[in-house]
Amino acid sequence: MPKIGNIELPDFPLLLAPMEDVSDPPFRRLCKLHGADLMYSEFISSEGLIRDAIKSRMKLDIFDYERPVGIQIFGGDEEAMEMSAKIVDAVHPDLVDINFGCPVKKVVCKGAGAGVLKDVDLMVRLTKAVIKGTNLPVTVKTRLGWDESSINIDEVAERLQDIGVQALTVHARTRAQMYKGHSDWSHIQRIKENPRLTMPIFGNGDIDSPEKALEYKNKYGLDGMMIGRAAIGYPWIFNEIKHYFKTGEHLAQPTMADRIEATRNHLTWSMDWKGERVGIVEMRRHYTNYFKGVSNFKEHRLKLVTLESAEALFKALDEIQEVYADYQFV
Missing domain, CATH: 1.10.1200.80 (Putative flavin oxidoreducatase; domain 2)
Incomplete structure:
Protein backbone atom coordinates (compact mmCIF):
# COMPACT_ATOMS: atom_id res chain seq x y z
CA MET A 1 0.00 0.00 0.00
CA PRO A 2 1.43 3.38 -0.97
CA LYS A 3 2.30 5.81 1.83
CA ILE A 4 2.95 9.54 1.62
CA GLY A 5 4.61 10.56 4.87
CA ASN A 6 2.23 9.16 7.49
CA ILE A 7 -0.73 9.11 5.12
CA GLU A 8 -1.81 5.53 4.52
CA LEU A 9 -3.58 5.13 1.20
CA PRO A 10 -5.60 2.13 0.06
CA ASP A 11 -4.09 -0.32 -2.37
CA PHE A 12 -4.00 1.42 -5.78
CA PRO A 13 -5.64 4.71 -4.74
CA LEU A 14 -7.68 6.88 -7.10
CA LEU A 15 -6.76 10.56 -6.83
CA LEU A 16 -8.86 13.54 -7.88
CA ALA A 17 -6.82 15.97 -9.96
CA PRO A 18 -6.49 19.58 -8.88
CA MET A 19 -8.43 21.45 -11.59
CA GLU A 20 -8.70 25.22 -11.81
CA ASP A 21 -12.27 26.45 -11.24
CA VAL A 22 -13.44 22.86 -10.68
CA SER A 23 -11.76 21.20 -7.69
CA ASP A 24 -13.30 23.41 -5.02
CA PRO A 25 -14.68 22.05 -1.70
CA PRO A 26 -18.24 21.38 -3.04
CA PHE A 27 -16.92 19.36 -5.98
CA ARG A 28 -14.35 17.56 -3.84
CA ARG A 29 -17.08 16.62 -1.36
CA LEU A 30 -19.06 14.94 -4.16
CA CYS A 31 -16.02 13.05 -5.40
CA LYS A 32 -15.17 11.92 -1.87
CA LEU A 33 -18.74 10.67 -1.47
CA HIS A 34 -18.29 8.61 -4.64
CA GLY A 35 -14.94 7.03 -3.88
CA ALA A 36 -12.00 9.44 -4.41
CA ASP A 37 -9.15 8.42 -2.08
CA LEU A 38 -6.97 11.54 -2.14
CA MET A 39 -7.87 15.01 -3.35
CA TYR A 40 -6.19 18.35 -3.91
CA SER A 41 -7.25 21.98 -3.88
CA GLU A 42 -7.31 23.99 -7.07
CA PHE A 43 -3.80 25.24 -7.66
CA ILE A 44 -2.95 28.38 -5.72
CA SER A 45 -0.52 31.09 -6.76
CA SER A 46 2.25 31.52 -4.18
CA GLU A 47 2.37 35.25 -4.99
CA GLY A 48 -1.42 35.47 -4.53
CA LEU A 49 -1.19 33.82 -1.12
CA ILE A 50 1.50 36.21 0.05
CA ARG A 51 -0.43 39.23 -1.26
CA ASP A 52 -3.40 37.87 0.69
CA ALA A 53 -5.52 37.77 -2.45
CA ILE A 54 -9.06 36.79 -1.37
CA LYS A 55 -9.47 34.18 -4.11
CA SER A 56 -6.17 32.50 -3.19
CA ARG A 57 -7.06 32.49 0.50
CA MET A 58 -10.47 30.95 -0.15
CA LYS A 59 -8.80 28.08 -1.96
CA LEU A 60 -7.11 27.15 1.33
CA ASP A 61 -10.46 26.05 2.77
CA ILE A 62 -10.39 22.36 3.58
CA PHE A 63 -12.77 20.27 5.69
CA ASP A 64 -12.22 17.22 7.85
CA TYR A 65 -14.56 15.02 5.81
CA GLU A 66 -12.26 15.47 2.79
CA ARG A 67 -9.15 14.02 4.37
CA PRO A 68 -6.66 13.06 3.21
CA VAL A 69 -6.45 16.29 1.20
CA GLY A 70 -3.52 18.23 -0.22
CA ILE A 71 -3.13 21.89 -1.08
CA GLN A 72 -1.41 22.57 -4.38
CA ILE A 73 0.71 25.66 -4.96
CA PHE A 74 2.61 27.03 -7.93
CA GLY A 75 5.11 29.81 -8.54
CA GLY A 76 8.51 30.62 -10.00
CA ASP A 77 10.14 32.42 -7.07
CA GLU A 78 11.92 30.52 -4.32
CA GLU A 79 11.21 32.98 -1.53
CA ALA A 80 7.52 33.22 -2.43
CA MET A 81 7.25 29.42 -2.57
CA GLU A 82 8.82 29.03 0.86
CA MET A 83 6.57 31.70 2.39
CA SER A 84 3.44 30.27 0.80
CA ALA A 85 4.38 26.79 2.09
CA LYS A 86 4.44 28.30 5.61
CA ILE A 87 0.97 29.79 5.05
CA VAL A 88 -0.34 26.43 3.77
CA ASP A 89 1.21 24.66 6.76
CA ALA A 90 -0.93 26.79 9.07
CA VAL A 91 -4.23 25.41 7.74
CA HIS A 92 -3.12 21.80 8.35
CA PRO A 93 -3.77 19.93 5.11
CA ASP A 94 -2.32 16.43 4.92
CA LEU A 95 0.29 17.37 2.33
CA VAL A 96 1.57 20.17 0.10
CA ASP A 97 1.70 19.51 -3.63
CA ILE A 98 3.68 21.59 -6.13
CA ASN A 99 2.34 22.15 -9.61
CA PHE A 100 5.08 21.82 -12.23
CA GLY A 101 2.62 20.74 -14.91
CA CYS A 102 0.11 23.48 -15.71
CA PRO A 103 0.58 24.28 -19.41
CA VAL A 104 -1.47 27.50 -19.45
CA LYS A 105 0.39 30.43 -20.96
CA LYS A 106 -0.20 32.95 -18.14
CA VAL A 107 1.35 30.49 -15.65
CA VAL A 108 4.20 29.32 -17.89
CA CYS A 109 5.15 32.94 -18.72
CA LYS A 110 5.88 33.52 -15.05
CA GLY A 111 8.33 30.62 -15.05
CA ALA A 112 5.87 28.50 -13.06
CA GLY A 113 3.83 25.35 -13.73
CA ALA A 114 5.12 23.54 -16.80
CA GLY A 115 7.44 26.49 -17.50
CA VAL A 116 9.85 24.96 -14.99
CA LEU A 117 10.25 21.84 -17.16
CA LYS A 118 12.84 23.76 -19.19
CA ASP A 119 14.99 24.30 -16.10
CA VAL A 120 15.30 21.28 -13.81
CA ASP A 121 17.78 23.09 -11.54
CA LEU A 122 15.15 25.76 -10.88
CA MET A 123 12.53 23.05 -10.28
CA VAL A 124 14.81 21.52 -7.66
CA ARG A 125 15.45 24.90 -5.98
CA LEU A 126 11.73 25.75 -5.86
CA THR A 127 10.94 22.33 -4.41
CA LYS A 128 13.66 22.69 -1.76
CA ALA A 129 12.17 26.06 -0.80
CA VAL A 130 8.75 24.47 -0.26
CA ILE A 131 10.21 21.58 1.75
CA LYS A 132 12.03 24.14 3.91
CA GLY A 133 8.78 26.07 4.50
CA THR A 134 6.61 23.19 5.70
CA ASN A 135 6.53 20.26 8.12
CA LEU A 136 4.10 18.42 5.86
CA PRO A 137 4.96 15.82 3.22
CA VAL A 138 5.70 17.49 -0.12
CA THR A 139 4.59 15.90 -3.39
CA VAL A 140 4.87 17.06 -7.00
CA LYS A 141 2.68 16.95 -10.08
CA THR A 142 4.41 17.45 -13.41
CA ARG A 143 4.50 16.43 -17.08
CA LEU A 144 6.86 14.31 -19.18
CA GLY A 145 8.85 17.33 -20.36
CA TRP A 146 8.50 20.53 -22.34
CA ASP A 147 8.08 18.83 -25.71
CA GLU A 148 8.68 15.52 -27.47
CA SER A 149 12.38 16.26 -27.96
CA SER A 150 13.02 17.19 -24.32
CA ILE A 151 11.32 14.50 -22.23
CA ASN A 152 13.23 14.67 -18.94
CA ILE A 153 10.95 12.93 -16.47
CA ASP A 154 13.63 10.33 -15.59
CA GLU A 155 16.05 13.00 -14.34
CA VAL A 156 13.23 14.98 -12.70
CA ALA A 157 11.95 11.97 -10.74
CA GLU A 158 15.39 11.03 -9.38
CA ARG A 159 16.35 14.56 -8.43
CA LEU A 160 13.03 15.28 -6.74
CA GLN A 161 13.18 12.09 -4.68
CA ASP A 162 16.78 12.89 -3.70
CA ILE A 163 15.74 16.18 -2.07
CA GLY A 164 12.82 14.66 -0.16
CA VAL A 165 9.74 14.67 -2.40
CA GLN A 166 7.43 11.91 -1.13
CA ALA A 167 5.28 11.11 -4.17
CA LEU A 168 5.16 12.07 -7.83
CA THR A 169 2.18 12.36 -10.14
CA VAL A 170 2.97 12.52 -13.84
CA HIS A 171 0.54 13.76 -16.46
CA ALA A 172 1.66 11.64 -19.40
CA ARG A 173 1.81 14.50 -21.89
CA THR A 174 4.38 17.16 -22.68
CA ARG A 175 3.66 20.85 -22.20
CA ALA A 176 3.55 21.26 -25.99
CA GLN A 177 0.64 18.80 -26.15
CA MET A 178 -1.43 20.83 -23.67
CA TYR A 179 -4.49 18.53 -23.26
CA LYS A 180 -4.51 17.26 -26.84
CA GLY A 181 -3.30 14.10 -28.51
CA HIS A 182 -2.72 10.87 -26.63
CA SER A 183 -1.00 10.55 -23.31
CA ASP A 184 1.95 8.14 -23.27
CA TRP A 185 2.17 6.27 -19.98
CA SER A 186 5.17 4.17 -21.06
CA HIS A 187 7.43 6.99 -19.81
CA ILE A 188 5.81 6.78 -16.36
CA GLN A 189 6.19 3.00 -16.39
CA ARG A 190 9.91 3.48 -17.04
CA ILE A 191 10.39 5.67 -13.96
CA LYS A 192 8.30 3.29 -11.87
CA GLU A 193 10.66 0.49 -12.89
CA ASN A 194 13.75 2.51 -11.93
CA PRO A 195 15.16 0.65 -8.89
CA ARG A 196 16.43 3.95 -7.43
CA LEU A 197 12.92 5.28 -7.03
CA THR A 198 10.99 4.24 -3.93
CA MET A 199 8.38 7.05 -3.67
CA PRO A 200 4.86 6.30 -4.97
CA ILE A 201 4.38 7.12 -8.66
CA PHE A 202 0.89 8.04 -9.87
CA GLY A 203 -0.22 8.33 -13.49
CA ASN A 204 -2.58 10.92 -14.96
CA GLY A 205 -4.06 11.46 -18.41
CA ASP A 206 -6.98 10.04 -20.41
CA ILE A 207 -8.49 7.77 -17.74
CA ASP A 208 -12.16 8.02 -18.66
CA SER A 209 -13.61 4.54 -18.13
CA PRO A 210 -13.30 1.53 -15.80
CA GLU A 211 -11.94 -0.57 -18.70
CA LYS A 212 -9.16 1.88 -19.46
CA ALA A 213 -8.36 2.23 -15.75
CA LEU A 214 -7.94 -1.55 -15.40
CA GLU A 215 -5.93 -1.82 -18.63
CA TYR A 216 -3.52 0.93 -17.49
CA LYS A 217 -3.30 -0.48 -13.96
CA ASN A 218 -2.25 -3.88 -15.30
CA LYS A 219 -0.07 -2.59 -18.12
CA TYR A 220 1.97 0.10 -16.39
CA GLY A 221 2.31 -1.18 -12.82
CA LEU A 222 2.02 2.19 -11.08
CA ASP A 223 1.01 2.87 -7.48
CA GLY A 224 -2.29 4.57 -8.33
CA MET A 225 -3.89 6.94 -10.81
CA MET A 226 -5.25 10.45 -10.89
CA ILE A 227 -8.52 11.31 -12.61
CA GLY A 228 -9.36 14.80 -13.78
CA ARG A 229 -11.69 15.76 -16.60
CA ALA A 230 -13.61 12.45 -16.56
CA ALA A 231 -14.89 13.27 -13.04
CA ILE A 232 -16.40 16.62 -14.06
CA GLY A 233 -20.16 16.13 -13.93
CA TYR A 234 -19.52 12.43 -13.27
CA PRO A 235 -18.16 11.90 -9.73
CA TRP A 236 -19.40 8.29 -9.89
CA ILE A 237 -16.35 7.31 -11.92
CA PHE A 238 -14.26 6.57 -8.80
CA ASN A 239 -16.60 3.92 -7.39
CA GLU A 240 -17.29 2.56 -10.88
CA ILE A 241 -13.56 1.95 -11.39
CA LYS A 242 -13.16 0.35 -7.95
CA HIS A 243 -16.13 -1.93 -8.53
CA TYR A 244 -14.75 -2.95 -11.93
CA PHE A 245 -11.33 -3.70 -10.41
CA LYS A 246 -12.96 -5.99 -7.85
CA THR A 247 -15.59 -7.75 -9.95
CA GLY A 248 -14.88 -7.15 -13.65
CA GLU A 249 -18.46 -5.91 -13.86
CA HIS A 250 -19.98 -2.49 -14.36
CA LEU A 251 -22.01 -0.71 -11.73
CA ALA A 252 -25.39 0.43 -13.01
CA GLN A 253 -25.21 3.88 -14.63
CA PRO A 254 -26.35 6.71 -12.36
CA THR A 255 -30.05 7.30 -12.99
Whole structure:
Protein backbone atom coordinates (compact mmCIF):
# COMPACT_ATOMS: atom_id res chain seq x y z
CA MET A 1 0.00 0.00 0.00
CA PRO A 2 1.43 3.38 -0.97
CA LYS A 3 2.30 5.81 1.83
CA ILE A 4 2.95 9.54 1.62
CA GLY A 5 4.61 10.56 4.87
CA ASN A 6 2.23 9.16 7.49
CA ILE A 7 -0.73 9.11 5.12
CA GLU A 8 -1.81 5.53 4.52
CA LEU A 9 -3.58 5.13 1.20
CA PRO A 10 -5.60 2.13 0.06
CA ASP A 11 -4.09 -0.32 -2.37
CA PHE A 12 -4.00 1.42 -5.78
CA PRO A 13 -5.64 4.71 -4.74
CA LEU A 14 -7.68 6.88 -7.10
CA LEU A 15 -6.76 10.56 -6.83
CA LEU A 16 -8.86 13.54 -7.88
CA ALA A 17 -6.82 15.97 -9.96
CA PRO A 18 -6.49 19.58 -8.88
CA MET A 19 -8.43 21.45 -11.59
CA GLU A 20 -8.70 25.22 -11.81
CA ASP A 21 -12.27 26.45 -11.24
CA VAL A 22 -13.44 22.86 -10.68
CA SER A 23 -11.76 21.20 -7.69
CA ASP A 24 -13.30 23.41 -5.02
CA PRO A 25 -14.68 22.05 -1.70
CA PRO A 26 -18.24 21.38 -3.04
CA PHE A 27 -16.92 19.36 -5.98
CA ARG A 28 -14.35 17.56 -3.84
CA ARG A 29 -17.08 16.62 -1.36
CA LEU A 30 -19.06 14.94 -4.16
CA CYS A 31 -16.02 13.05 -5.40
CA LYS A 32 -15.17 11.92 -1.87
CA LEU A 33 -18.74 10.67 -1.47
CA HIS A 34 -18.29 8.61 -4.64
CA GLY A 35 -14.94 7.03 -3.88
CA ALA A 36 -12.00 9.44 -4.41
CA ASP A 37 -9.15 8.42 -2.08
CA LEU A 38 -6.97 11.54 -2.14
CA MET A 39 -7.87 15.01 -3.35
CA TYR A 40 -6.19 18.35 -3.91
CA SER A 41 -7.25 21.98 -3.88
CA GLU A 42 -7.31 23.99 -7.07
CA PHE A 43 -3.80 25.24 -7.66
CA ILE A 44 -2.95 28.38 -5.72
CA SER A 45 -0.52 31.09 -6.76
CA SER A 46 2.25 31.52 -4.18
CA GLU A 47 2.37 35.25 -4.99
CA GLY A 48 -1.42 35.47 -4.53
CA LEU A 49 -1.19 33.82 -1.12
CA ILE A 50 1.50 36.21 0.05
CA ARG A 51 -0.43 39.23 -1.26
CA ASP A 52 -3.40 37.87 0.69
CA ALA A 53 -5.52 37.77 -2.45
CA ILE A 54 -9.06 36.79 -1.37
CA LYS A 55 -9.47 34.18 -4.11
CA SER A 56 -6.17 32.50 -3.19
CA ARG A 57 -7.06 32.49 0.50
CA MET A 58 -10.47 30.95 -0.15
CA LYS A 59 -8.80 28.08 -1.96
CA LEU A 60 -7.11 27.15 1.33
CA ASP A 61 -10.46 26.05 2.77
CA ILE A 62 -10.39 22.36 3.58
CA PHE A 63 -12.77 20.27 5.69
CA ASP A 64 -12.22 17.22 7.85
CA TYR A 65 -14.56 15.02 5.81
CA GLU A 66 -12.26 15.47 2.79
CA ARG A 67 -9.15 14.02 4.37
CA PRO A 68 -6.66 13.06 3.21
CA VAL A 69 -6.45 16.29 1.20
CA GLY A 70 -3.52 18.23 -0.22
CA ILE A 71 -3.13 21.89 -1.08
CA GLN A 72 -1.41 22.57 -4.38
CA ILE A 73 0.71 25.66 -4.96
CA PHE A 74 2.61 27.03 -7.93
CA GLY A 75 5.11 29.81 -8.54
CA GLY A 76 8.51 30.62 -10.00
CA ASP A 77 10.14 32.42 -7.07
CA GLU A 78 11.92 30.52 -4.32
CA GLU A 79 11.21 32.98 -1.53
CA ALA A 80 7.52 33.22 -2.43
CA MET A 81 7.25 29.42 -2.57
CA GLU A 82 8.82 29.03 0.86
CA MET A 83 6.57 31.70 2.39
CA SER A 84 3.44 30.27 0.80
CA ALA A 85 4.38 26.79 2.09
CA LYS A 86 4.44 28.30 5.61
CA ILE A 87 0.97 29.79 5.05
CA VAL A 88 -0.34 26.43 3.77
CA ASP A 89 1.21 24.66 6.76
CA ALA A 90 -0.93 26.79 9.07
CA VAL A 91 -4.23 25.41 7.74
CA HIS A 92 -3.12 21.80 8.35
CA PRO A 93 -3.77 19.93 5.11
CA ASP A 94 -2.32 16.43 4.92
CA LEU A 95 0.29 17.37 2.33
CA VAL A 96 1.57 20.17 0.10
CA ASP A 97 1.70 19.51 -3.63
CA ILE A 98 3.68 21.59 -6.13
CA ASN A 99 2.34 22.15 -9.61
CA PHE A 100 5.08 21.82 -12.23
CA GLY A 101 2.62 20.74 -14.91
CA CYS A 102 0.11 23.48 -15.71
CA PRO A 103 0.58 24.28 -19.41
CA VAL A 104 -1.47 27.50 -19.45
CA LYS A 105 0.39 30.43 -20.96
CA LYS A 106 -0.20 32.95 -18.14
CA VAL A 107 1.35 30.49 -15.65
CA VAL A 108 4.20 29.32 -17.89
CA CYS A 109 5.15 32.94 -18.72
CA LYS A 110 5.88 33.52 -15.05
CA GLY A 111 8.33 30.62 -15.05
CA ALA A 112 5.87 28.50 -13.06
CA GLY A 113 3.83 25.35 -13.73
CA ALA A 114 5.12 23.54 -16.80
CA GLY A 115 7.44 26.49 -17.50
CA VAL A 116 9.85 24.96 -14.99
CA LEU A 117 10.25 21.84 -17.16
CA LYS A 118 12.84 23.76 -19.19
CA ASP A 119 14.99 24.30 -16.10
CA VAL A 120 15.30 21.28 -13.81
CA ASP A 121 17.78 23.09 -11.54
CA LEU A 122 15.15 25.76 -10.88
CA MET A 123 12.53 23.05 -10.28
CA VAL A 124 14.81 21.52 -7.66
CA ARG A 125 15.45 24.90 -5.98
CA LEU A 126 11.73 25.75 -5.86
CA THR A 127 10.94 22.33 -4.41
CA LYS A 128 13.66 22.69 -1.76
CA ALA A 129 12.17 26.06 -0.80
CA VAL A 130 8.75 24.47 -0.26
CA ILE A 131 10.21 21.58 1.75
CA LYS A 132 12.03 24.14 3.91
CA GLY A 133 8.78 26.07 4.50
CA THR A 134 6.61 23.19 5.70
CA ASN A 135 6.53 20.26 8.12
CA LEU A 136 4.10 18.42 5.86
CA PRO A 137 4.96 15.82 3.22
CA VAL A 138 5.70 17.49 -0.12
CA THR A 139 4.59 15.90 -3.39
CA VAL A 140 4.87 17.06 -7.00
CA LYS A 141 2.68 16.95 -10.08
CA THR A 142 4.41 17.45 -13.41
CA ARG A 143 4.50 16.43 -17.08
CA LEU A 144 6.86 14.31 -19.18
CA GLY A 145 8.85 17.33 -20.36
CA TRP A 146 8.50 20.53 -22.34
CA ASP A 147 8.08 18.83 -25.71
CA GLU A 148 8.68 15.52 -27.47
CA SER A 149 12.38 16.26 -27.96
CA SER A 150 13.02 17.19 -24.32
CA ILE A 151 11.32 14.50 -22.23
CA ASN A 152 13.23 14.67 -18.94
CA ILE A 153 10.95 12.93 -16.47
CA ASP A 154 13.63 10.33 -15.59
CA GLU A 155 16.05 13.00 -14.34
CA VAL A 156 13.23 14.98 -12.70
CA ALA A 157 11.95 11.97 -10.74
CA GLU A 158 15.39 11.03 -9.38
CA ARG A 159 16.35 14.56 -8.43
CA LEU A 160 13.03 15.28 -6.74
CA GLN A 161 13.18 12.09 -4.68
CA ASP A 162 16.78 12.89 -3.70
CA ILE A 163 15.74 16.18 -2.07
CA GLY A 164 12.82 14.66 -0.16
CA VAL A 165 9.74 14.67 -2.40
CA GLN A 166 7.43 11.91 -1.13
CA ALA A 167 5.28 11.11 -4.17
CA LEU A 168 5.16 12.07 -7.83
CA THR A 169 2.18 12.36 -10.14
CA VAL A 170 2.97 12.52 -13.84
CA HIS A 171 0.54 13.76 -16.46
CA ALA A 172 1.66 11.64 -19.40
CA ARG A 173 1.81 14.50 -21.89
CA THR A 174 4.38 17.16 -22.68
CA ARG A 175 3.66 20.85 -22.20
CA ALA A 176 3.55 21.26 -25.99
CA GLN A 177 0.64 18.80 -26.15
CA MET A 178 -1.43 20.83 -23.67
CA TYR A 179 -4.49 18.53 -23.26
CA LYS A 180 -4.51 17.26 -26.84
CA GLY A 181 -3.30 14.10 -28.51
CA HIS A 182 -2.72 10.87 -26.63
CA SER A 183 -1.00 10.55 -23.31
CA ASP A 184 1.95 8.14 -23.27
CA TRP A 185 2.17 6.27 -19.98
CA SER A 186 5.17 4.17 -21.06
CA HIS A 187 7.43 6.99 -19.81
CA ILE A 188 5.81 6.78 -16.36
CA GLN A 189 6.19 3.00 -16.39
CA ARG A 190 9.91 3.48 -17.04
CA ILE A 191 10.39 5.67 -13.96
CA LYS A 192 8.30 3.29 -11.87
CA GLU A 193 10.66 0.49 -12.89
CA ASN A 194 13.75 2.51 -11.93
CA PRO A 195 15.16 0.65 -8.89
CA ARG A 196 16.43 3.95 -7.43
CA LEU A 197 12.92 5.28 -7.03
CA THR A 198 10.99 4.24 -3.93
CA MET A 199 8.38 7.05 -3.67
CA PRO A 200 4.86 6.30 -4.97
CA ILE A 201 4.38 7.12 -8.66
CA PHE A 202 0.89 8.04 -9.87
CA GLY A 203 -0.22 8.33 -13.49
CA ASN A 204 -2.58 10.92 -14.96
CA GLY A 205 -4.06 11.46 -18.41
CA ASP A 206 -6.98 10.04 -20.41
CA ILE A 207 -8.49 7.77 -17.74
CA ASP A 208 -12.16 8.02 -18.66
CA SER A 209 -13.61 4.54 -18.13
CA PRO A 210 -13.30 1.53 -15.80
CA GLU A 211 -11.94 -0.57 -18.70
CA LYS A 212 -9.16 1.88 -19.46
CA ALA A 213 -8.36 2.23 -15.75
CA LEU A 214 -7.94 -1.55 -15.40
CA GLU A 215 -5.93 -1.82 -18.63
CA TYR A 216 -3.52 0.93 -17.49
CA LYS A 217 -3.30 -0.48 -13.96
CA ASN A 218 -2.25 -3.88 -15.30
CA LYS A 219 -0.07 -2.59 -18.12
CA TYR A 220 1.97 0.10 -16.39
CA GLY A 221 2.31 -1.18 -12.82
CA LEU A 222 2.02 2.19 -11.08
CA ASP A 223 1.01 2.87 -7.48
CA GLY A 224 -2.29 4.57 -8.33
CA MET A 225 -3.89 6.94 -10.81
CA MET A 226 -5.25 10.45 -10.89
CA ILE A 227 -8.52 11.31 -12.61
CA GLY A 228 -9.36 14.80 -13.78
CA ARG A 229 -11.69 15.76 -16.60
CA ALA A 230 -13.61 12.45 -16.56
CA ALA A 231 -14.89 13.27 -13.04
CA ILE A 232 -16.40 16.62 -14.06
CA GLY A 233 -20.16 16.13 -13.93
CA TYR A 234 -19.52 12.43 -13.27
CA PRO A 235 -18.16 11.90 -9.73
CA TRP A 236 -19.40 8.29 -9.89
CA ILE A 237 -16.35 7.31 -11.92
CA PHE A 238 -14.26 6.57 -8.80
CA ASN A 239 -16.60 3.92 -7.39
CA GLU A 240 -17.29 2.56 -10.88
CA ILE A 241 -13.56 1.95 -11.39
CA LYS A 242 -13.16 0.35 -7.95
CA HIS A 243 -16.13 -1.93 -8.53
CA TYR A 244 -14.75 -2.95 -11.93
CA PHE A 245 -11.33 -3.70 -10.41
CA LYS A 246 -12.96 -5.99 -7.85
CA THR A 247 -15.59 -7.75 -9.95
CA GLY A 248 -14.88 -7.15 -13.65
CA GLU A 249 -18.46 -5.91 -13.86
CA HIS A 250 -19.98 -2.49 -14.36
CA LEU A 251 -22.01 -0.71 -11.73
CA ALA A 252 -25.39 0.43 -13.01
CA GLN A 253 -25.21 3.88 -14.63
CA PRO A 254 -26.35 6.71 -12.36
CA THR A 255 -30.05 7.30 -12.99
CA MET A 256 -31.67 10.66 -13.60
CA ALA A 257 -32.59 10.70 -9.88
CA ASP A 258 -28.91 10.15 -8.99
CA ARG A 259 -27.85 12.99 -11.28
CA ILE A 260 -30.47 15.34 -9.89
CA GLU A 261 -29.38 14.51 -6.35
CA ALA A 262 -25.71 15.15 -7.18
CA THR A 263 -26.61 18.43 -8.89
CA ARG A 264 -28.75 19.55 -5.92
CA ASN A 265 -25.96 18.71 -3.48
CA HIS A 266 -23.37 20.46 -5.61
CA LEU A 267 -25.54 23.57 -5.87
CA THR A 268 -26.38 23.58 -2.15
CA TRP A 269 -22.76 23.14 -1.06
CA SER A 270 -21.64 25.71 -3.62
CA MET A 271 -24.03 28.30 -2.15
CA ASP A 272 -23.05 27.35 1.41
CA TRP A 273 -19.37 27.89 0.68
CA LYS A 274 -19.42 30.82 -1.76
CA GLY A 275 -22.59 32.62 -0.75
CA GLU A 276 -25.88 32.27 -2.66
CA ARG A 277 -25.18 34.64 -5.56
CA VAL A 278 -21.67 33.45 -6.42
CA GLY A 279 -22.64 29.83 -5.71
CA ILE A 280 -25.47 30.04 -8.25
CA VAL A 281 -23.38 31.74 -10.95
CA GLU A 282 -20.35 29.46 -10.59
CA MET A 283 -22.52 26.35 -10.63
CA ARG A 284 -23.67 27.19 -14.18
CA ARG A 285 -20.57 25.69 -15.75
CA HIS A 286 -21.45 22.27 -14.30
CA TYR A 287 -25.03 21.66 -15.47
CA THR A 288 -24.14 20.59 -19.02
CA ASN A 289 -21.80 17.95 -17.61
CA TYR A 290 -24.33 16.41 -15.23
CA PHE A 291 -26.90 16.03 -18.01
CA LYS A 292 -24.56 15.24 -20.88
CA GLY A 293 -26.24 13.32 -23.67
CA VAL A 294 -29.81 13.80 -22.40
CA SER A 295 -32.05 14.28 -25.42
CA ASN A 296 -34.19 17.42 -25.86
CA PHE A 297 -32.54 19.04 -22.87
CA LYS A 298 -31.81 22.47 -24.34
CA GLU A 299 -34.79 24.26 -22.79
CA HIS A 300 -34.02 22.87 -19.31
CA ARG A 301 -30.35 23.73 -19.62
CA LEU A 302 -31.23 27.28 -20.59
CA LYS A 303 -33.32 27.59 -17.43
CA LEU A 304 -30.57 26.23 -15.21
CA VAL A 305 -27.99 28.69 -16.53
CA THR A 306 -30.24 31.76 -16.37
CA LEU A 307 -32.35 31.38 -13.21
CA GLU A 308 -31.25 33.72 -10.44
CA SER A 309 -32.66 32.23 -7.23
CA ALA A 310 -32.06 29.00 -5.35
CA GLU A 311 -35.78 28.39 -5.05
CA ALA A 312 -36.32 28.66 -8.82
CA LEU A 313 -33.34 26.38 -9.51
CA PHE A 314 -34.54 23.65 -7.15
CA LYS A 315 -37.98 23.89 -8.76
CA ALA A 316 -36.40 23.52 -12.22
CA LEU A 317 -34.53 20.41 -11.01
CA ASP A 318 -37.81 18.96 -9.72
CA GLU A 319 -39.34 19.55 -13.16
CA ILE A 320 -36.44 17.76 -14.85
CA GLN A 321 -36.94 14.87 -12.44
CA GLU A 322 -40.61 14.65 -13.46
CA VAL A 323 -40.09 15.00 -17.21
CA TYR A 324 -37.25 12.49 -17.33
CA ALA A 325 -38.38 10.10 -14.58
CA ASP A 326 -38.09 7.06 -16.86
CA TYR A 327 -35.12 8.26 -18.91
CA GLN A 328 -32.65 5.48 -19.72
CA PHE A 329 -28.97 6.39 -19.93
CA VAL A 330 -26.97 4.28 -22.36
